Amino acid sequence: MLIFDRSRPGRAALAQLLPETAESPLIPGHLLRNTPPALPEVSELDAVRHYTRLSQQNYAIDTQFYPLGSCTMKYNPKACHDLASLPGFLDTHPLGLERAGQGTLACLYELQEMLREITGMAGVSLACAAGAQGEFAGVAMIRAYHLSRGDSARTEMLVPDAAHGTNPASATMGGFRVREIATDSDGNVDLAALDQAVGPQTAGIMLTNPSTLGVFDQHIQAIADVVHKAGGLLYYDGANLNAIAGKVRPGDMGFDVIHLNLHKTFSTPHGGGGPGAGPVGVDHKLLPFLPLPVIVADGARYRMLTESEQPQSIGHLVTFAGNVGVLLRAYIYIRMLGRAGLERVAEFSTLNANYLLRKLVENGFEPAFPQRRAAHEFIITLKRLAKERHVTALDFAKRLLDYGVHAPTVYFPLLIPECFLIEPTETESKETLDAFIQVMAAILQEAETEPDRVKSAPHSLPVRRLDEVRAARHPDLAYRSE
């Protein structure tokens, strides 16, 4: 039932309703609204009950195992939320930050510096609101760098075919043509294809390492050499930093520009689709191009660099200083982890992934790259099942929901047919992994013996399989009262 169906004319959450105010004579009548917006008219209890009950229809980390590959669904510590929500932080106006928000700025400055250390870059800006915006900022800096050298011929961005869709989309937004690079049979970038692709038109290459295929590209140094030699720059998509934090640094691998997803590696909440934060880091030569704001310490006072101090900056990417509340959560998280804790993130996310991979293979699942170690995530393919039993990866995923487990990422990367990209993260226990393995084996069994049960899943959720074709063909995107 929609909240609109609970609406009754004249009802209101009265504790929120200010006293009646007449229209102001100062606002010309022709600028006024004639009919009120069709917002619901409900009591406070109606609203609380409606949205509380809706929340219960979600699977979430707080309630379920959520091995959604490439999304790093780990525990979001309650302390991060609580402490970032202290009135002192919440009540600060963005335009009062320097005057009255020194506590906030101190945290942001320290976060900036810690991320610099973790990534091995020369400078970091926290401005970007999400990973994709970080990518755009990175691409824009690459462009600005080449142009600053008077090199306007570099119009092409290389992107491996396994990359997140945001990579090519961001490159396009940044004004580049995208050229895809093939993947070899080990899941690495195909070096021969790369060799062929680079040239004076190459602005750079956008890479995730470990890649979205769940493996670490062993030829990263060779890739860096080839691209750098051609005059291009290396862009690092930090989506998978969780696998290597404290072990290898993008800066040390030869990357010139990076972005991070704080809502992945640094455990800020996903919130049903954001807000995230996508800080960017750069090598020395790109420092002048960093997006604003960048926070600096003048003695004990913190302030934001002005445009005149950073004249070559690509500019601002968001209205104010970025998703500050998210940045505070990441700051708190890193402070709780400390150095040793951060290293263990990579170790245990990798241990969990490799253990899970091994056990699934033992239970009859087919890995995409049997010859490779898993990074913090890995791919299995259900193509045999699809062929023999007509049970697809989607069917299998839906059946997992019935068992109280969120499904892994399906059909991504597109290179691998009927694939599951599985990322358990380090915060899940062996018992949870073992229970998941049992469920996977049970569904495999079901797929063999009663495939229709799997194909018609889910059976125990608030809704059964939804008609997505109808949703797209006859878009119903907003309620209209009759």
Add this chain to the structure above:
Amino acid sequence: MLIFDRSRPGRAALAQLLPETAESPLIPGHLLRNTPPALPEVSELDAVRHYTRLSQQNYAIDTQFYPLGSCTMKYNPKACHDLASLPGFLDTHPLGLERAGQGTLACLYELQEMLREITGMAGVSLACAAGAQGEFAGVAMIRAYHLSRGDSARTEMLVPDAAHGTNPASATMGGFRVREIATDSDGNVDLAALDQAVGPQTAGIMLTNPSTLGVFDQHIQAIADVVHKAGGLLYYDGANLNAIAGKVRPGDMGFDVIHLNLHKTFSTPHGGGGPGAGPVGVDHKLLPFLPLPVIVADGARYRMLTESEQPQSIGHLVTFAGNVGVLLRAYIYIRMLGRAGLERVAEFSTLNANYLLRKLVENGFEPAFPQRRAAHEFIITLKRLAKERHVTALDFAKRLLDYGVHAPTVYFPLLIPECFLIEPTETESKETLDAFIQVMAAILQEAETEPDRVKSAPHSLPVRRLDEVRAARHPDLAYRSE
């Protein structure tokens, strides 16, 4: 699955685990524990997920209509919780209240004064932790009053047979013999029986008005006269104040001592069984006996009366100043309601109850007191159904759960066979009441046509009907690891 079943030796919520500390040589070895307590060893995510999922198994006001008679399950405003949880309130040590908790004391003082006004009493103490403790305090004050007059013959407390069980229990704890008074066919106290019962042994009478039968005792003035004339005092159980707040005051009805349930009329949360708060109020003659602390204003400073200032006080009933956090919530609630709001509470809880009663009767339900108006709650009896279809009030209640409604109070008061005590409260909308009426009618229909469906309910909850006999015969009250 119990949290103990999730426990693994050596696991811990490490952000909460302080560094290893050796045992102190200053504590003699024979005073130390040899084996650690069998608390669970789980990660923070384990704990959060376990208890979050458990919470989802509850029916609550935030999720369901909860017409539990005599419990006043109305909306608990989120603002009360939020604002009472400000660090300034939470971090104040009880022994620092006067020195550093003036903000808290100001709220408590004003609450005390507002409750005095609402009840029409001469003085109020906020000390009692719950209604039953308020009752005990009231009974103790009655005792102290009689003894202070040198009258030690008053050993008997009158209690109507429809009263809450806490009334006789509190009277007993207060050292009185309990004498039950019958109810007449209109649901009022039987005046003839009362006349017979009073005498020089009468310490007082404990009354709820409106009574637990959901009707206002019209003879309250006569009762007061009879008891007062016999030298006894009138005690008012404030459980049902919601029905009359702002309309009639216990003090004006002739009551000498009262208690209030802040977790009923003043909407502090029930929390799955507390904490509540049970302030007491008294007439002038009982002022010296009020329990401590009582808060007084010395100019702009607030402090608590000392024992030497209130030497006849019955004493302290709780360790410190009472359930302060609950009191703050009630304070915030009353401030949001204001005078007019408080009157409307009685009006609309009464309107809802009478409307619901009328509609249920129209749908074939039998009222316990057809000749009476409902107060804020009312009773129907399912005795016909029990007799003809062997569907009991309990069966009917369980079936309601299947429809997503919490059941009314069943089998209380015991006077009415197969009874439902139904209290909708003022915060529920007409639509919710109408939906409830439909569900009641549907179950009535089921009881006629497929009684077994009702008798075997609930069918859709986390568990089906529980074996309560087994629970009592073979008490399993604590987990023991094997």
Add this chain to the structure above:
Amino acid sequence: MPFIPHTEDDIREMLAALGTASIGVLFDEIPASLRCRPLDLPPALKEMEVARLMHARAGQNRPLLCFAGAGAYEHHVPAAVWAVAGRGEFYSAYTPYQAEASQGTLHVLYEYQSMMASLTALDVSNASLYDGATSLAEAVLMAVRTNRKSHSRRILMPKTVHPFYRRVVETIVGSQALELIELPYDLETGRIDPAALETHSGTDVAALVIPQINFFGVLEAVDELTDWAAANGAIAIALVNPMALAVLKPPGEWGREGADIACGDGQPLGIPLSGGGPYFGFMCCRKAHLHQLPGRLVGRTVDVDGKPGFTLTLQAREQHIRRGRATSNICTNQGLMVTAATIYMALLGPEGLRRVALQSHRNTVSLMQGLAGIEGVDRVFAGPFFHEAVIRTRRPAREIMDGLAERGILGGYELTREYPELGEAILVCVTETRTREDIESYLCEIASLLGHD
């Protein structure tokens, strides 16, 4: 009127259904002479206004660095505790009378009972009482009901029991012809005076209260005291700090046979100081005494399909069944606090709880060592202390406390009113939340107040 959803149409339709002209008519059974004048209450505030008011009031509370204990302890409360305990489904549910619709709360309470039973090494725990002081009063009443060996109603109540607890016990048991006999303490050790106890040997005593940690922060000789009770046919009532039980010998193992009842305040287990409440009382006992245990109990059972589930049980002890003959009048208890405490104990675990307790102890040791080096302040008792200790100052305790408060420190609790015999004495507590710098600051300020600048 902020939380009433009725529209004008609703009211009209409902009155029409009732055939009445106005809501006022519904009150026509109330004698007109009783109807009150409009209440003299402030006008309604919008949530926005009350939020501003309450922020201002909270701001009027001065944050003091807390070195006070005396029954309420500032321990760190993990954010997860209230993030989960405060969820609407726990917060806005009633007592779980409909078990099938309340499995969340019942399941938590069963776990709580299990944890408390284990902490105290006793068989069973109830589902909570109001607070520490009332738990002791209930324990005393229970002991009298339970003790078949004793015909007296005499209770030995040591002066080392928190004076606030003693006054509450007096209030509550006062009407029931119980005799509370004060047991003095040894001025040297700060423990119950064994000689004084000995004077009661062989007399008919219903119960002996044994506080561990005692009010002075000192550890009592619990084994000997428990054995004395057993030998004299008295019920041994352990009054304990549940946090400390992660380190200290649990009541069930005291002496040869263990204590009979354990009670106390659960506040140290995840409950904020909050000006004094809500906290929660707990009570555990041996199975033999189960039917005299006051308060609610949750039992594990099965449903008709044999699936495990939880329900309130043994309600025949309680007031709503047994009325005047109930084990207690308690009805609403402190369910939500116990929910928080359960989550707290699950997050801390046995080792986490142990470390909190030990770190508090060690911090107190540090403070006492520091104070030992300051002239004009002395530790009063020689007995081993846990995380509180009594100090005596050269200057009046009140002046010291005022001076510390001016410097942002809540210096402890003055004992001059309840224990004038100790002179200018202050009970000081240091929990795990106090840092080395905090302790230094205390030492520095008190030294300055004592004239060492």
Add this chain to the structure above:
Amino acid sequence: MPFIPHTEDDIREMLAALGTASIGVLFDEIPASLRCRPLDLPPALKEMEVARLMHARAGQNRPLLCFAGAGAYEHHVPAAVWAVAGRGEFYSAYTPYQAEASQGTLHVLYEYQSMMASLTALDVSNASLYDGATSLAEAVLMAVRTNRKSHSRRILMPKTVHPFYRRVVETIVGSQALELIELPYDLETGRIDPAALETHSGTDVAALVIPQINFFGVLEAVDELTDWAAANGAIAIALVNPMALAVLKPPGEWGREGADIACGDGQPLGIPLSGGGPYFGFMCCRKAHLHQLPGRLVGRTVDVDGKPGFTLTLQAREQHIRRGRATSNICTNQGLMVTAATIYMALLGPEGLRRVALQSHRNTVSLMQGLAGIEGVDRVFAGPFFHEAVIRTRRPAREIMDGLAERGILGGYELTREYPELGEAILVCVTETRTREDIESYLCEIASLLGHD
């Protein structure tokens, strides 16, 4: 390491299953030469320690009485908004890719889209963008993609658009060969200069941005501007404050045909100031432009039993399907903020929102009336204002702002950098949260700073 549950036994068993000697071995595909030295990071803090740290940091933020707007507005946020939006099931869920397991979030997003469509009087809304400035950049890009009548990539960007928004648009569209043409404002009224606009009549313009309320707090002549755009084949992009739309004419009704796209920042709808974010951007448009709308969309559909349900839809526009040819690169957006905004709008309703907007307006009128009586301060523009206005002070704006800050007031936003032509100008905002006393206090302090004591 605080959030890793592995016990020593777990590690041993897992390594045994893998047949590897240590966790380190699992990293053996990483070239040794790349492995980094131990990171130079501070040691781990326990939650207790970080809590103390963050309370101290929050305490370093000075609470100022807020009279600043300029894109971020202090409105009262009902407690219920975040009590519910902050629930774990919303907070810790991912983008609802598995629709059946995410009906909570999807249902909320559908309601959000419905509310925004209604507020703007347009057909559809996406499920959010990052913030106001990026929403404008996306709107500009969308307009260029959508506008089949125009072959230019010229965008008319009034100077009355928030300068921060304009700089973000420049950054984002800068690489795409778009031409942003600044439209000057009338120094008298503070609105877009109609004469300047007229000079573009008949030229090929892809889009005209129409801010309502404009940056100066002034109301633009939206009907005429929208009609100009329609007449000149330009897409009309409405940049609006969603709160004000409860009172002001919605973009869908501007001029004869309505604006084509509406965008802006949703922060006024229940989102705390929080130092600048996270907020959320919104975008609505007519159905005809649906396939060029960037960002996620939630559609209502049915399941195999015909039961209504919700799912992400039209994903073919998005980057994970269309990659380099997507309508935008946006992926993660601001889901949780939108959840809060939905609850906020449900709690306020049409009338509640209207009153918040009008009360803010009236408070601003009060302040301006008060300022009119103070010598040395003037309102700059004659055009009608909503809840912000520009004032000019006799003393330098910076000194006024510093002086007010010393007196606990955030006095507004100085315009001297972005609009030097206005002289010592400050943009002042008064929302419904400011009381009469707050306004008096502002007047009193500014008078004092201007030498009226």
